[in-house]
Structures are given as C-alpha cells and as structure tokens.
Amino acid sequence: MKFKSIFWGGLFMLAGALMLLSNLGILMVNVWKLIWPTFIIAVGAWTLWTATRGPEALDVEEINIPHEDAAQAKVSLNFGAGQVTMNSGASGGNLLKGTFAGGLDYHAKKAGDTLDVSLKPSAADFIHTFMPWSWGAREWDIQLNEQIPFALDVETGASSMELDLSKLRVTELNLSTGASSTEVTLPANAGHTHVDVEGGAASIIIRIPEGVAARIQIDGGLAAIAVDRDRFPRVGDVYKSSDYETAANKVDINADFGAGSLSIE
Template sequence: MNPRRLFWGGILLLLGVLLLLENLGLLPFSAWALFWPLALILFGAWLLLRPRPRHATQAREITIPLDDAREAHLRLDHGAGRLTLGALEGERTLFLRGVCGGVTPEVRREGERLEVHLHLEADAMLLPWVEGGEGYRWALEVTPNLPLDLECHLGANQTHLDLSRLQVRRLELETGASETTVVLPAQGQGSAVLKSGAAALKIQVPETMALRIQVQSGLAGVKIDPQRFPFNGQVYESPDYANAPHRFDLRLETGLGSVEIF
C-alpha cells in the first residue's frame, strides 16, 4: 500500500472517530484541541521512520535532446540547496545537460518550441536537507544555440545563473531567502523581471549590454553603479540605451534584502 495514502487515510480516520465520539458526548475534551498536536506528532514520526526515497541521497544525470527545436522555454522550480546554470560547450544535439538531486523533468514540444520544466518530486520537497546539510544540488548547462525564455522559482538556496553566452529573450526570477547571482547576456535584446524577498541579489551586466532599470523596493538596500546606469528621475538607464544593439529592460521588485547591479 502507498505509505502516503496509508498515513493520510489514518489521519482522516482518526479525526472522524474523534469527532464522532465528541458528538455522542463520550469525550470529556474537544476533539479539535487534541487532533492537531497529535497530527503533528504523527507526521513528524512518519518523516523520521519512513523509508528514504532513493533520489534523496543520489543525484541524477539528465540530458534533454534539442531535436528540431527553434526556441525554448525552461522553467526551474528549485527548493533548498544550490543551483548553477551556464552555457553548454561544444554540444549541438542537446538542449540541456546536468546533474540534479530529487528532480522530475517534464518535456513537451509545441511545434518548434521546446518546453522544459524541472521541479522537485513530491517526496523530495519534504527532505530539503539531504546532502550533508546542503540541500539539493542542481548543476545545469543549456545550449547557447537557440533563443530561450528562462523562468526560475527559487527557495532558500544559493544560485548562480551565468547567462552571458545564452540567447535569453526573457528572464523571470522569483526568489525568497536566498543568495543569488545573475550574469546577464552579453548580446541580444530582451527583458527581465526579478522578484526577491529577504534575499541577497547580485546582477552582473557585461560591458556590451545596455540596461534600463525600473526599481520597486521595500526596505531593501539597492546599490546601482551610477556611472554606468545614471538615474534620470524615473529609471536607471545606460546613456546609449536607445540606440544600443544589445540591451535589456529590467524590472526589479525587492523586499527586505539587498540588491547590487554592477
């Protein structure tokens, strides 16, 4: 029998019995007052005693072929741990190659567009600290040979996204209590929306890339190089942004952390 079904079935059965006894006047206490502490105790015991899934201790090698795709959308849902992403060197038949712990890849094709979604498996999300206390490690390489939309949803982790050689057209990044470094593409045109909570976010801009920056900040400390990106009263913008062949439009929404753009 599936352990998850057995556990949650037992919880529901226990709740039903307690409520029935309370309605019959056979309990000298509130069933609800007893149920939640007992449920937490049972849930904790289940986490400690259940068999650990294989992916909790072993990383998995994944490769995703490029086939005839002309563009791609890559979504990464990563929890606690470390994530690195860079360009795939010298390989023209693969879209993505990497080593990941606790990951489930989902791949589908819509015409010439390749849709790839990497996310933690259900059991893995309950065991974020499984590799010497460092969580799940994802080390990914993506082909630089086709246009890419990149979407990242990050948890309490350390992340380094080196997009300098990738053809990123759109970047969406949402991160919580994390330490994240993003190296923007060196060429091309695109946009980015970066949302961070209590995070330390560093954005490195190659010399070849012009940037326009809109900032919506809470209590975060935002540091932007005023020489490269002067403030014109509304946005921070490279002096040559309007006519630059390589430029990115960046919208930054940040809460309690720190942001540095250089």
C-alpha cells in the same frame, strides 16, 4: 541512506508495536502520550546527529534533454532549498544537460517551433524540503545550449543560486526568489533581454557585461539598492545607459523588491 531507513523504520515499528500492545490490553497506558514525545525526541536526536556529519548525501541523477530541432525554448525551474548553478555547456543535440542531487521531475513538450521544459525536484525528494540538514546536499548543476534562444522562468525558496547567462541567448528572464542568495550574470550577446525580478528577504547581485546597455526600474520597498551610476545614470524614475536606444545588446530590468539587498553592476 541505509542507516536513515533503519532509524526511521525502527521508530515506526516501535510506535506500531506500542499501539498493538495497547489495543490488546497488554499495555495499560495512553500510547499517544508516549508516541508524540518519543517522535519529537527522535527528530531532535536525528537533527543533532546529522548536523555533526554535514549534509546528507543525496542520490544524483544525470539528465540530458534533446532540443528536438526546436527554434527556441522556454525553461521553467521550480526549486526549493539548496544550491543551483546554471551556465552554458550543453551542445550537439542537447537543449539541456545537468546533474540533479535528490532527483528531478521534468516534462518537455514541443508546440510549434518552441520546446517547453519544466524542471522541479522529484516527488521522492519532497520530504527533504522539510529537512534543513539535507539542504546543503541538494545541488543542481544545469547547462544550456548556447545556440538556442531561451526564455527562463526561475522560482526558488531558501536557496543559493548562481546563474551565469553570459554566453547564452536568453531573451527573457523571470526570477522570483525568497530568502536566498542569488548572483546573475546577464547575456553578453543576446540582442534584447527582458528581466523581471521579484525578491523577498533576499540578497541579489545582477551583473551586466561590458558593452551591454541597460534600462533599470526598481520598486525597492525596504531593500538596500545599489546601482552602478557611472554606467547607468539615473534619468527620472529609471537608471539608463546613455547609448540604450542604439545599443545592439541591451537589457530591460524591472525589479520589485522587499526586504534584503539588490546590487546591479
């Protein structure tokens, strides 16, 4: 981090010095014809140098968000490029806990018996969105409380994401993802879970635990679609477990998918 500050600080000082000399009439050249090529060369050199070092280390925040005695919670996650894992693990008075490389901006507000929480990268980390060499270092590890029903709204970009919801009481999952690799394990004992999936050029794997029935409807576009038809035979326009109507634990999946691949197993 220190070297990065020195490198870019020095580059901006050099650009400023050239502009000052030009304004004073000491340097008789068009400064902008020097600055832009120099800046592009510097960005290229920085990219090559950081590529040989691996992902740039980012500052990591540890966050605990209390549940405030809420009966249920809605968590909205907005994440650009990097890696996200989500599973159970928060306990006691915590709704959510985790580690967030690159920093986190979050807001929590209770309305009635519902705690509404939004998570997004910190404003200070915004610049890393445009620096592919730092994407591998932006890792978020999020743990949720098993005892509280959740509605999850997850929106990601060029990311790698693993959501293990098997032990959680997730009643609603809205997932929108771009050019990503995503694996989701749905709840095993949450009653009725509704899932909406929207994907672009993505690879998504959705795992439905044994003993959980499912009703699946897919608008596949140009995507490669694979559904376990032994568990979820096709009935008209949907795939549906034979015991869907009577199952104590079931999921409804609606998928709107572009190019890429979707596997439900």
